[in-house]
Amino acid sequence: MDIKHLRYATALAQELNFARAAEKLHLSQPALSRAIQSLEAQLGFLLFDRDKRNVATTTAGEAFLQQAKGILFQMRTLELNMAQLRDGSGGHVAFGAGPSPTNSLLQATLARLRRQHPGIALRVDSNNWRYLLLHLRAEDIEFFVADTREIGAQHDLVIMPLCRQPGGFFCRAQHPLLERAHYSPADLLEYGFVGNSMPAPVQAGLKTFLGLSTAQPLPIALQCDNFTLLKEQTLSDDLILLAPRASLVHELAAGRLRELRFGGTESLFTDIDIVHLQGRTLSPSARSVVDALRETVAHQPAEFIQARS
Structure with a gap:
């Protein structure tokens, strides 16, 4: 069954006039008449009663057209959805x-x-x-x-x-380290760290930076994958947060967290x-x-x- 014939039949049912329906569909009246006759022959029953002046849907035609309208609606929805999928907008x-x-x-x-x-x-x-x-x-x-x-x-x-996200060491604004005139990477060890899971090469580089031997464990007090929890713990404790700067934009801008800056932290990313x-x-x-x-x-x-x- 040709989907175009369903459109033609529903247009004729709306207009109940071959001339107006043909004009609406941009078809000649004989072409529309042939298409409707072809559809009726395929179905085996009349969709429309017509004489020289009037067109009316038959009882069987009403039942058919009700389902045809549903099919056409689904087709329009499908076409819209596929267009959205094609251009990535849906x-x-x-x-x-x-x-x-x-x-x-x-x-x-x-x-x-x-x-x-x-x-x-x-x-x-x-x-x-x-x-x-x-x-x-x-x-x-x-x-x-x-x-x-x-x-x-x-x-x-x-x-x-x-992308690459540079990292560093961060603490709350009231941290004792910030009261010192000078502090070194080794000074961080007495407070312990919080952070998410770190790849082995990052851990090795961090140990070297902090002056630890490969056999010494990093003093990590809390490790988890929830940055909200890590930030809250840092803000309420003297722990040092190991994190990308990009994860702390709002806290740094508000002054709630401060970065402890050192040279040689390029490998922290x-x-x-x-x-x-x-x-x-x-x-x-x-x-x-x-x-x-x-x-x-x-x-x-x-x-x-x-x-x-």
Whole structure:
């Protein structure tokens, strides 16, 4: 059954006049008449009673046209949805975000997406990279954005660089260290640290910076992937927070947290990448999310976030 014939029949049912319906459809009247006759022959019953002056729907025609209108509505909805999927302005996207990008990139990215593509429905899993990798391979999410230094190159993954986030040491504004005229990295050890999980190379570099031997453990009092909890603990204690600056923009601007600056902290950074499965093309809607992430990165000060490619 030709979908065009359904459109012709519903137009004729609305107008109940071949001439007006043909004009509305931009067809000649004989062409419309032939199309209706063809549809009736295919169905095996008349849709319309007509004479020289009048057109009226038959009882069978009424039943058919009611269902035809539903089909045409579904077709229009399908066409609209597919157009949105094609240009990345609609559809559903499930993706993951590690602790650092959740805290430093997602709010601005989601706001950007709502402005640019309000038709996209999102589901975001915020967790550590191990959890996200499991869910990516299970195809519960389409991609994730996280620190990937512990993942490395793997045959089933595509890893696309996004940004680098310089890190440092941070404390509350009333911290005893800030009352000293001078302080050194070794002075941090007496207070202990809070932070999220760190790759082994970062831990090794941190030990060297603090003057610890490889056998000595880092004095980490609290380790978790929830930056809100880490910040609250730092604000209520004398612990030192190890974190990317980009995760603390508001607290630093408000003066609630202060950075303890030292030379030689260039190795303290987080590299954020976008990861998806090899052989799985990102949907247009997912590409819109990735584009929004890159736009967010591009608009951040280099002190906090530096784009990578």
